[in-house]
Amino acid sequence: MANCAQCSNEAVVDDRCLAHHIENCPTDERGRHVLADLDLSGRRLDDVQLADLTITGDLRCAGTTFRGSLRIRNVDVGGAAIFDSAGMQGYVAVAALTVGELLRMRDVAFERDVSITDVTCGGTVSLARSTLAGSVEIADLRAAHLDLRRTTFQHRALIQLADVARADLHRAGFHRGVRLTCAGPTRLDLLEVDLGGPSAIAAAASTVEAWRMQDRPVLGRTLGTDLSQLRLSYVDLSECSFSGAHHLDKLTVDDWHSWRTSPRGLSVTHRVTLADEHRVRGHARWALPGDAREAPSFDSVQNDYHSLRSMMQDRKDQRAASDFYYGEMEMRRIGLRRSLRTDLRARDWRAAFSTFGEWLLLCLYWLLSGYGQRAWRAFATLGLVVAGASAALARWGFQTPTGYGDSLRYTLRAASTLLRGSDVALTPTGDWIELVLRLIAPLLLALGLLAIRERVRR
Numbered sequence: 105m106a107n108c109a110q111c112s113n114e115a116v117v118d119d120r121c122l123a124h125h126i127e128n129c130p131t132d133e134r135g136r137h138v139l140a141d142l143d144l145s146g147r148r149l150d151d152v153q154l155a156d157l158t159i160t161g162d163l164r165c166a167g168t169t170f171r172g173s174l175r176i177r178n179v180d181v182g183g184a185a186i187f188d189s190a191g192m193q194g195y196v197a198v199a200a201l202t203v204g205e206l207l208r209m210r211d212v213a214f215e216r217d218v219s220i221t222d223v224t225c226g227g228t229v230s231l232a233r234s235t236l237a238g239s240v241e242i243a244d245l246r247a248a249h250l251d252l253r254r255t256t257f258q259h260r261a262l263i264q265l266a267d268v269a270r271a272d273l274h275r276a277g278f279h280r281g282v283r284l285t286c287a288g289p290t291r292l293d294l295l296e297v298d299l300g301g302p303s304a305i306a307a308a309a310s311t312v313e314a315w316r317m318q319d320r321p322v323l324g325r326t327l328g329t330d331l332s333q334l335r336l337s338y339v340d341l342s343e344c345s346f347s348g349a350h351h352l353d354k355l356t357v358d359d360w361h362s363w364r365t366s367p368r369g370l371s372v373t374h375r376v377t378l379a380d381e382h383r384v385r386g387h388a389r390w391a392l393p394g395d396a397r398e399a400p401s402f403d404s405v406q407n408d409y410h411s412l413r414s415m416m417q418d419r420k421d422q423r424a425a426s427d428f429y430y431g432e433m434e435m436r437r438i439g440l441r442r443s444l445r446t447d448l449r450a451r452d453w454r455a456a457f458s459t460f461g462e463w464l465l466l467c468l469y470w471l472l473s474g475y476g477q478r479a480w481r482a483f484a485t486l487g488l489v490v491a492g493a494s495a496a497l498a499r500w501g502f503q504t505p506t507g508y509g510d511s512l513r514y515t516l517r518a519a520s521t522l523l524r525g526s527d528v529a530l531t532p533t534g535d536w537i538e539l540v541l542r543l544i545a546p547l548l549l550a551l552g553l554l555a556i557r558e559r560v561r562r
Contacts, residue, residue, distance in 0.1 A: 402439030482552035501534025519545035
């Protein structure tokens with residue numbers, strides 16, 4: 105290779121080394137050297153430092169081998185910065201870099217530590233299919249899209265996103281874990297992500313301190329990801345699908361305000377819900393605005409509720425556990441109704457009869473006490489039963505004419521005992537009314553007391 109025309113170093117661009125090539129370029133009003141383009145593709149370079157530069161076109165380093173360190177500081181690139189298939193054998197430090205179109209580092213082998221801070225990109229920042237063998241710090245990143253598909257981080261990674269609309273982590277590998285913080289509403293999908301160590305996804309401290317809940321990161325899907333070592337702190341889970349995630353019961357969620365809630369209405373119990381429940385119900389009232397994601401099965405959502413209930417019970421958060429239990433039972437009840445329709449269409453009478461019995465039992469459990477979570481339903485039903493039984497006894501139950509007040513007192517005494525015999529002469533119809541009352545009233549009272557106990561535990 106030829107040497108530089110001004111020194112003994114190897115010529116890199118035209119007949120000059122990189123330093124003298126930049127030095128001979130014109131400067132702007134800020135004293136920064138201005139280059140039209142800089143193409144270092146396929147070169148083998150030692151220590152490289154690009155500082156205080158303006159490149160109006162593209163910076164191309166595809167296939168370049170950096171045998172020493174690479175330092176980029178205070179550089180503006182008007183077009184794209186391409187480092188595809190480069191070999192980074194030394195330390196990489198990128199700070200105060202502005203790229204107009206695209207910053208791409210695909211299939212790059214980073215053998216030492218990497219620091220990327222204060223980077224602004226008008227398009228996508230991509231590290232797809234790259235391998236980072238050293239420690240990694242990415243901070244104050246601003247871009248439309250962060251692409252980390254199939255990227256491998258062999259040491260623990262620290263990623264701080266300032267303003268990134270979407271981050272794609274499909275099949276990324278964090279062998280010793282990652283801490284990912286977002287200062288804006290970054291949309292994240294954890295699809296088959298390998299979290300090999302304790303990991304956390306959180307909103308930035310400034311977001312939490314100012315209580316800007318609209319700027320929390322938004323988690324979309326967790327399909328195929330082991331969540332046992334993941335902690336979510338102030339992450340928006342109102343659209344999240346946990347279908348297909350592994351060890352969901354070991355997930356840690358710090359913020360109660362992360363979840364979606366059921367729609368308001370007299371016929372709907374207000375509670376915390378999963379987005380997948382809204383999808384499987386399919387009613388306009390439960391629809392998620394702008395959501396076109398495919399709905400999972402009822403069994404899948406039921407299992408997700410069960411796992412999250414176990415997680416909350418382990419943390420002694422009875423309030424969330426109660427809501428997730430309610431959702432689990434709802435999915436079971438509605439799923440049985442769908443199964444019953446399927447069995448009837450298939451004329452499988454034996455399966456239909458079995459399914460109908462289980463579905464009817466759950467419907468009564470839901471109607472009478474809200475699955476043991478709503479005390480007012482049990483006591484309201486008990487009051488209606490007592491009032492109805494009093495009216496029936498006053499009309500048909502006593503052998504002698506009896507007013508409603510006396511009938512009500514007798515009914516209340518009968519409702520509070522299970523086995524004590526009657527001390528009033530009743531007609532055969534009255535005997536049946538009393539028998540049914542002695543069986544139903546203690547059951548409703550027990551359901552109400554159970555619901556009160558659950559409420560007190562919350």
